[in-house]
Amino acid sequence: MSMLKRNEVPVEETWNLNDLFSSEEAYLEAIEEMKQLVEISAKQLPGTITDAKGAIAAIEATEKIQLKLVPIGTYASLSHSVDQTNTENQMRSAQFGSLAASIATKLSFVKSDLLALDEAILKEAQLLNPSYENYINKLLIQKPHQLHPEAEKALAAFGATFNAPYELYNTTKLVDMNFPNFEVDGEQFPLSYNLFEGDWELETDTKKRRAAFDAFSSKLREYQHTTAKTYNTHLKIEKTDADLRGYETIYDALLESQQVDRSMYDRQIDLIMNELAPHMRRYAKLLQKTHELDKMTFADLKISLDPSYEPTITVEESRQYMKDGLSIMGDDYIKMIDRSFDERWIDFAQNAGKSTGAFCSSPYGVHPYVLISWTSRMNEVFVLAHELGHAGHFYLANDAQNIYNARPSLYFIEAPSTMNEMLMANYLLQNSTDARFKRWVISSIISRTYYHNFVTHLLEAAYQRKVYDIIDAGGNVNAPKLNELKREVLEQFWGDTVEITEGAELTWMRQPHYYMGLYPYTYSAGLTISTQVSQRILNGDESAVGEWIEVLKAGGTKTPVELSKMAGVDITTEQPLRDTIAFIGNLVTQLEQLTEELQTV
The missing domain is CATH 1.20.140.70 (Oligopeptidase f, N-terminal domain)
Known part of the structure; x- marks a missing residue:
């Protein structure tokens, strides 16, 4: 196939x-x-x-x-x-x-x-x-x-x-890189970027999952030197521009447009690397125990806690989930969601040459467009809710602001998207008393919402900071150095809980965000804000939704600190981040307890 x-x-x-x-x-x-x-x-x-x-x-x-x-x-x-x-x-x-x-x-x-x-x-x-x-x-x-x-x-x-490195990266990844089938027990299985990230990483059959990881990594490795040279060129362009313009560091140049200072950037990375790691190691051990794995490897981190339970979902069924889960946002917001389906704002297809992952493009004066490669897995509900969070944000901001005022700081950009994931999770939890379903929802919040945004992208950010430190000091990077830095970060976060399998160090090759400045850390920044606001909503604060809608309409007319303050969150302190890490820790504890309950039934 x-x-x-x-x-x-x-x-x-x-x-x-x-x-x-x-x-x-x-x-x-x-x-x-x-x-x-x-x-x-x-x-x-x-x-x-x-x-x-x-x-x-x-x-x-x-x-x-x-x-x-x-x-x-x-x-x-x-x-x-x-x-x-x-x-x-x-x-x-x-x-x-x-x-x-x-x-x-x-x-x-x-x-x-x-x-x-x-x-x-x-x-x-x-x-x-x-x-x-x-x-x-x-x-x-x-x-x-x-x-x-x-x-x-x-x-x-x-x-x-100057944009050529990003174009070269995408051409290498999506045009030149053709993956052969991989074999398990004499049977052939198809492989591509989208198939690996959308299916094989989540595959419950351990032999197939690990074989897919090995085959995928093997192909990446063939292109590591070209990709590293492309990335190094991009970095040197950024460094040269920062120096020409008289910025003290490359960080000052890249953070200026985000309207945040270096302390907020560093805090996000340092606190999560040190304080979230113990909670996520507990989660990894729970996965290993539940799946009875001989060892926990990097290739096993994306699997579902209860794969036999995860339902499938059609595109049309996802519409009703969006409308029900996000109904708290109001009638106008739900009309926008209906329009996105009726007027085909969303590209669901899986085809060769399509960009990996998911994104939302929001051209001013038209309407948002969402790209996603639909796998029919239930966790797509969270992915789609995330991208419709971006869509809803710019649908409102573009309508309320002129083209210069519509787009907020990159620091804030992921708050509305992750907010929708939290609202969807809250809806699913409130509408079921079944312990197994509740465990599936909570594990989805951790594996999809928090793992993706607070772990995957944060580890990218920690690695990216090491890279920029080298570039800022006048150095260069190549494939062996990038592999070394990525492995260091993964080993620091996972400790001896997870075996950093050969090929894991090549993960840096998979992320286009490195060509977009200091983007990866902003996912955890946005999720910190949205977690706190969603808790206000969940706890019955009647003003929270209305204030959040006003935040979305404000677009880029205020700084991230001001936007967060409008929503009742003070990000000038580390408290919201510490509260969010504690919230994640509590979710892991609930998973441990629910798993124990289900195993004794």
Whole structure:
């Protein structure tokens, strides 16, 4: 059995990109219209950005271009993400990268001229048009790090080139890397990135699961040096940019846009590495005992605590779970969920060349799009709830804010998504008294919500910090060094509870987040916030949901600290994180008790 090609999957399992552009011709027409807008701005704006009025006119002009650019870029990106083997998709994506770089080059003078203005003039501009206050505040933060206009223009021209490492990574992973079948007891089984991460990692047959892990790791290993060189190139680009702009460290450069300081970043990693580890080791031991495994290996960590119980679920059944589980968010939110199914905002199909994992893209002025590869496992309820959390966030923020104000800090971005996972879990727990079902839900919260966000991504963050320390000191990394660093982090967290199997050190090759700055740690940051807010809701705080909706509508008009405060959480202290770790520990204890009860029945 081989993976279906994109043109072989049922159309109802795919998303409808016609809401972006009705045809390829319409897409190309939009590009021409945007080019005309760019040419007009490039001719009319130079020399006019000298006072507050001129500043506002320039921001308005570039806003119109952004509104045109977003759906064009989204169309190119989403087309490519569902089939990266398709030559037309590859070329469209590459052409958009070149187009975006060309536009950035022609209009780089706008930002340079704005930042050349006195602070007093920019403050006056904020008074002239308060809707741009947030945008101008962010400009003021960047002001000390702005280069000479000609230097900025040159860097803008290299935009597509600077994005090349990420494109190379995806091409290696999803186009060049073809996995052969693997064999267990004389039987052949198919293997691909999506099949491994969606099925084989969760496989209950230990021989098949471990054989799949070995086969998967073997193929990764063949590409480790190319992937490491690609990653090192990306890191050097980030380091060079940080140095050119006069940042003291690469961390300062990457955290500036997140609107948090280094202490909040380090705290998230250090506390979880040290204080969550004992709870997760207990969970690993529970898995080993329940499955009667000879030893607990890295390849066994994703298995279900009670695999014989996990039900399957169809796409249509998942709709009702979304509506019931998230109904507390209100009627408008549920209408958004219905629309996402009825209007095909979601791509469920499994096909060759499709991006791994799941994500939500939320183009301003259209509607969100969700990518997921549906396996019919019940845990997909949590994955889909997560991505619809992103969708709901930007559905509300895009409606309430202008394009410059809609997107919040990366630090906060995962709070709405993980919030939905918590609401779904709470709903499932409240609607059953069956001990086995309750155990399945709690184990899903740990294995899906907390393991994925608080462990998998946090371990990525701890590893990423080691990498950036080397780069910041002027060093480089290669495959052996990256393998060494990843193994160090895994061994530190799991201790002697889990055998870090050969191949586990290659896990760094699987995550695209490393090409997105300091992203991995933000999952645990967001989940810390959402855990605390969901507890407010669960404990009957009648104002919690309404406050959370207002937080979502606020978009990027406030910092992560301010958004969290709106939701009743103070992330300037370590208490919310400590409370969340204690909450996870309590869940593990409940699992241990429920397992013991079920075994004595």
